[in-house]
Amino acid sequence: MIINHPLLGQRDSSEFTYLGDAKLIERPDPDSETATHDFYKYAYLRDNPAGWHKELWFHEAGDRSWLVVTRNTLTHEISKVEMARDVAREKGRRR
Amino acid sequence: MIQKNRLEGGQIDTATLLKFKFDGKSYVGHEGDTLASALLANGVRLMGRSFKYHRPRGVLSAGSEEPNALVQLRSGARQEPNTRATTAELFDGLVAKSQNRFGSLRFDAMAINDRFSNFLTAGFYYKTFMWPKTFWEKVYEPIIRKAAGLGSLSLLDDPDVYDKGFLYCNLLIIGAGPAGLMAALTAGRSGANVILADEDFTFGGRLNSETFSIGDDSSAVWAAEAVAELSSFPNVRLMVRTTIIGAFDHGIYGAVERVSDHVAIPDAGKPRQIMWRIYTQRTVLAAGAIERPIAFENNDRPGIMLGSAIRTYANRFAVAVDKSVAIFTNNDDGHRTAADLHAKGLKIAAVVDVRANAPLSMDFEVLQGQVINTKGRLGLTFVDVKLSDGTIRTLDIGALGMSGGWNPNVHMTCHQRGRPRWNESLAAFVPGDTLPNGMIVAGAANGDMSTAGALHGGAQAARVVLGLKGSMPKLPTAEDAPIRLTPFWYVEGCSRAWLDQQNDVTVKDVKLSHQEGFRSVEHLKRYTTLGMSTDQGKTSNMGGLAIMAELAGKTIPEVGTTIFRPPYTPTAIGALAGRNRGQDFHPKRLTPSHKWALEQGAVFVEVGNWMRAQWFQKDGETHWRESVDREVLATRSSVGVCDVTTLGKVDVQGMDAANFLNKIYCNGFAKLAVGKTRYGLMLREDGIALDDGTAGRLANDHFIVTTTTANALPVYRHMEFVRQCLFPDMDVQLISTTEAWAQYAIAGPNSRNLLEKIIDQDVSNGAFPFMSCANITICNGLRARLFRISFSGELAFEIAVPTAYGDALIRKIMEAGAEFDVTPYGTEALGVMRIEKGHATGNELNGTTSALNLGMERMVSEAKDSIGSILSRRKGMNRADALFQMGVKPLDLSDDVPAGSHLMNADGPVDAAHDQGYVTSACYSPNLGHAIGLAFIKNGSNRIGEKMRLVSPLTGVDVAVEIVSPHFIDPQGERLRA
Known part of the structure; x- marks a missing residue:
């Protein structure tokens, strides 16, 4: 596969390490009253869609960026590649 | 030496004589021959034995689709099993052996299987070797294993080099027949960056096998001229002997270039093969078509071949398979073969055509009928033809061509889950609507079976994929015959009509599989093995599908095909591995002290990709424990040094x-x-x-x-x-x-005394207490980092310098420490000391x-x-009986406490249900004089002093142990704070 890195352009997927569901960005609030249950869901529950999937890839043999790649798990078509840091900020993550 | 079946002409260089051996016998052939064509020229039709019944078999095809003529090529370390004689290029000194025979090729002891063919039908193994159950592993499997399989490996290391490479282009063209060449000419002239690849050693595809003309030239001459023009384009890369093995995601293609397969030994510096990864935006698939056989009684005898193959051997290789030939056909292409052979002066005994409306010829007899049986134990001698009026004619011939129509080569169109589409007029599958991104199909692969159609399709495909403006180039005039074919798959009423010759699957096996309830085409494949092995059913699948459809009362497209998967043809593991084998399987990382450690007699161990000194063997030390015990004792009594750069x-x-x-x-x-x-x-x-x-x-x-x-x-x-x-x-x-700093641990009561000799700062206990760190300088100004940390439990420091100074620093430490007998220690001594101290490592942090x-x-x-803080507080992870890291020591101090063994209550049962924990790390402690271990034990912190059993039923361990503190040495930590 080829991943179109937002900063570096097209790169072979062999330069990357795969992590999984981009929902991992949405780490729950540790101070919430439901924190234990929220973290249980965060750590263990994942969707496994046959189709479009947002997932985390790390450009390990490259610039060390974490990327959010929107990929179709049936066809391997990639429709969008974003810097994970930008996605995290969009989701309200800060310091 | 006379090549009795060699004709005039062809694309071989008769001036060059190439000597070769097959099954120990010497023959000659010419430059431009394949092993198969050279053997046929020498009158050798018998080339192998079949997989299951050990039936005598000859060559079926003239290409990579060959199911039968598999030989063991070369000898010694270069021995290569299951090589298709039809693609093996002849070279001087070539040595080949036939396969799958017990005894000689002519008298194969296993041919007895053929007599029991009624028992060895589809599913035989599944049904027969079910009982007694215990017989499978000890009796049945070893026998079957020995009898099965084709060629054998030399079991020697492959002496040749295989490479990997990367290529980029605007357009990849797969196949260099009329469509591929025309596409390449069109694209090349436009200035596009083009790769043209073909598995053959000569470009031209079928153009080299035909006698018709293109424009004013013969088809082969036209092809040569096209190649000459393409060679003049700097933007076109021509890759002969290169098989595209798969269409992968996002325009990535795998290609195997057989750089040196056509020579006895690769030239100096040349790899045997190269596995290319080709990145392309667009692809024209011009892979041509493969002719299919017809199933009839005993249709597998040497001399019975695809009609187009007989034509190829005559026209391209100047070889008559036999002087007297017949053709069995359901379409006009069989007549073309007959005409070409007749023109070469061969006797056409008859063209047997299943059609009522078959064209007639002035040159040979055309019979309406079917071939119902053949004779000839080791090669064809007679065929029986049943004419449409019911009479039987026997033909005395040595070669029979089968022409059952052509299958467009859709393989690569399906690598991204695409499904081919049925074409009624061809009675064949053609590429479907879902192709790999950027691919377009042209020529016979797309169902355009005429030469004119292929030339037009190739030019058009290149124009479309590259978006070229302007009018279509003027194409030369070429053969443009229509397809006239009546689908015909097998002759009725046969008991042994072969569909898949490589796996010995007959029409009857497919019927049996249907009868036993296998309805899916994928199940049919697994149950009968139709379409498996090296050829993956390139010539056999369609026949099986047609019969399955007929039995199920479905159409062929309703039955569908099995899934085509890469690689297109068998690919050597060596090509996939490239240079990543043996010592070079993964990168080897050396620490800055590596050269020095070698000089000290270090024995190395792989830690990840790193090579770390495991221990330093001194003269006279005969067992690793001697070295390790010495290193531990010397460190604890004076000072030791260890390379910890890899952290x-x-x-x-x-x-x-x-x-x-x-x-x-x-x-x-x-x-x-x-x-x-x-x-x-x-x-x-x-x-x-x-x-x-x-x-x-x-x-x-x-x-x-x-x-x-x-x-x-x-x-x-x-x-x-x-x-x-x-x-x-x-x-x-x-x-x-990690790579920027060389780091050494200096441990032991004399570590400070040693350090003071080389560093520029005060490291007294007052100025630099335990757990201090600082940027410092050493040796009068070299920047360094110093950490007062201890893994060994001794007074210890870790000192880091820029990597370039790593070698100098270890030598300096050794020199400065000579007066304290400074001792280098390796990972084993490091491990012993940390177990003695009760420090966890990966054995304990085990996920x-x-x-x-x-x-x-x-x-x-x-x-x-x-x-991790939230979930670490979960109830389940904080049970009262949770595992707790403790120490164990044997009651009898001469016993071992092997890591991996499990702890059981001293008086309880020994089984998994009563497991109390397990030993993670163990060693012999030279300081204590007995074995010690670290273990995870249920409720361990409350069990100090308890006697338990340490067991490993599998390895026979059963030792009485005592639970102790994991801190075997200096539990109060006085030494490291000294």
């Missing part, structure tokens, strides 16, 4: 550096003073320990984090994840500096253990949030 080092800088460390470590770092180091435990978000190490604070906004050697990469990845994905606005930067298990539950700070 991961991450430089963390920024205003939020301390906040960041507070997140990744479960214990607190915000209050760590500048100039101090702290042990840190990292958890995964699920509360399990991820890694441990130390972090030293060199400045308010600057930390050095160390990781274990094995986890250097995953931990760095995790830290970047936390930084970028969880806390994107933290002011913190990370960089791995299942929590801070509590490790005895560090109080480190998980409740005052702050950190990765």
Whole structure:
């Protein structure tokens, strides 16, 4: 596969390490009253869609960026590649 | 030596004589021959034995689709099994052997299987070897294994080099027949960056096998001229002997270039093969078509071949398979073969056509009928033809061509889950609507079977994929015959009509499979083995599908095809491995002290990709334990030095550096003073320990984090994840500096005395107490880092210098330490000392253990949030009987306590249900004089002094042990604070 890195352009997927569901960005609030249950869901529950999937890839043999790649798990078509840091900020993550 | 079946003409160089051997007998052939064509020229039709029944078999085809003529090529270390004689290029000195025979090729003892064919039908193995059950492993399987299989391996290392390479182009053209050449000419003239690849050693495809003309030239001459023009384009790369093996995601194609397969030994510096990864935006698939046989009684005798193959051998290789030939056909192409052979002066006994409306000829007899049987034990002698009026004619011939129509080569169109589409007029599958991205199909592969159609299709395809403007180039006039075909798959009423000759699958087997309830085409394949092995059913699948459809009362497209998967043809493991084999399987990383360690007699061990000194063998030491015990005792009594460069080092800088460390470590770092180091435990978000190490604070906004050697990469990845994905606005930067610093541990009571001789600062206990760190200089000005940390439990320091000075520093340490008998120690002594001290490593942080298990539950700070802190407080991870890291020692001090053994209550049953824990690390302690171990034990902290059984039923371990503190040496830590 080829991943179109937002900063570096097209790169072979062999330069990357795969992590999984981009929902991992949405780490729950540790101070919430439901924190234990929220973290249980965060750590263990994942969707496994046959189709479009947002997932985390790390450009390990490259610039060390974490990327959010929107990929179709049936066809391997990639429709969008974003810097994970930008996605995290969009989701309200800060310091 | 006379080649009795050699004709005039052809594309061979008769001036060059090439000597070769087949089954020990010498023959000659010419440059331009394949092994198959040269054998046929010498009158050799019998080339192998079939897989199951050991039936005598000859060559069926003239290409890579060959199911039968598989030989063992070359000898010695270069021996290569299952090589298709039809694609093996002849070279001087070639040696080949036939396969799958017990005895000689002519008298094969296993041919007895053929007599029992009624029993050896589809599913025979599944049905027969079911009982008695115990017989499978000891009796049946070894016998079957010996009898099955085709060629054999030499079991010697392959002496040749295989390479990998990367290529980029605007347009990849697969196949260099009329469509591929025309596409390449069109694209090449436009200036596009083109790769044209063909598996054959000569470009031209079928153009080299035909007698018709293109424009004013013969088809072969036209092809040669096209290649000459293409060679003049700097933007076109021509790749002969190159098979595209697969169409992978996003325009990536795998290609195997057989650089040296056509010579006895690769030229100096040349690889045997190259596995190319071709990145392309567009692809024209011009892979042509493959002729299919017809199933009839005993249609597998040597001499019975595809009609087009007989034509290829005559026209391209100037070989008559036999002087007297017949053709069995259901379409006009069979007549073309007959006409070509007649023109070559061969006798056409008859063209047997199943059609009522078959064209007639002035040159040979055309019979309406079917071939119903053949004779000839080791090669065809007679065929029986049943004419349409019911009479039987016997033809006395040595070669029979089968022409059942052509299958477009859709293989590569299906590599991205595409499904081919049925074409009624061809009675064949053609490429479907869903092709790999950027691919377009042209020529016979697309169902355009005439030469004119292929030339037009190739030019058009190149224009479309490249978006070329302007009018279509003027194409030369060429053969443009229509397809006239009546689908015909098999002759009725046969008991042994072969569909798949490689796997010995008959029409009857397919019927049996249907009768036994196998309805899916994929099940048919697995049950009968139709379409398996090296040819993957290139000539046999369609026949099987047609019969299955007929039995099920369905159409062929309703039955569908099995899935085509890469590789297109068998690919050598060597080509896939490239240079990554043996010592070079993965990169080897050497520490800065490697050369020095070699000089000291170090024995090395792989740790990840690193080579680390395991121990340093001195003269006279005969057992590794002698060396390790000496290193441990010398370190604990005076001073030892160990290369710890391989530990991961991450430089963390920024205003939020301390906040960041507070997140990744479960214990607190915000209050760590500048100039101090702290042990840190990292958890995964699920509360399990991820890694441990130390972090030293060199400045308010600057930390050095160390990781274990094995986890250097995953931990760095995790830290970047936390930084970028969880806390994107933290002011913190990370960089791995593992390779930038050479680092040595200097441990033992004399370590300070040694250090004082080489460093420029005061490192007295007052000035540089336990857990200090600092930027320092050594040897009058060289920058260095010093950490007062201890893994061994002794007074110890770790000193780091820029990598380039690593070799100089170890030599300096050895020189300065000579007066203290400084002793280099390796990873084994390191391991012994940390077990003696009760320090955890990867054996304990094994992906299942929590801070509590490790005895560090109080480190998980409740005052702050950190990765894993929430879930580490879960009830299930804090049970009263949770595993706890403890020490074990044998009651009988001469016993071992092997790691991996399990602990059981002294008086309880020994079974998994009563498991009390297990030993993670064990060694012989030279300081204590007996074996010791670290173990996870249920409720372990409350069981000190308890006697237990340590068992490993599998390996026969059963030792009485006592639970003790994991701190075997200096439990109060007085030495390291000295």
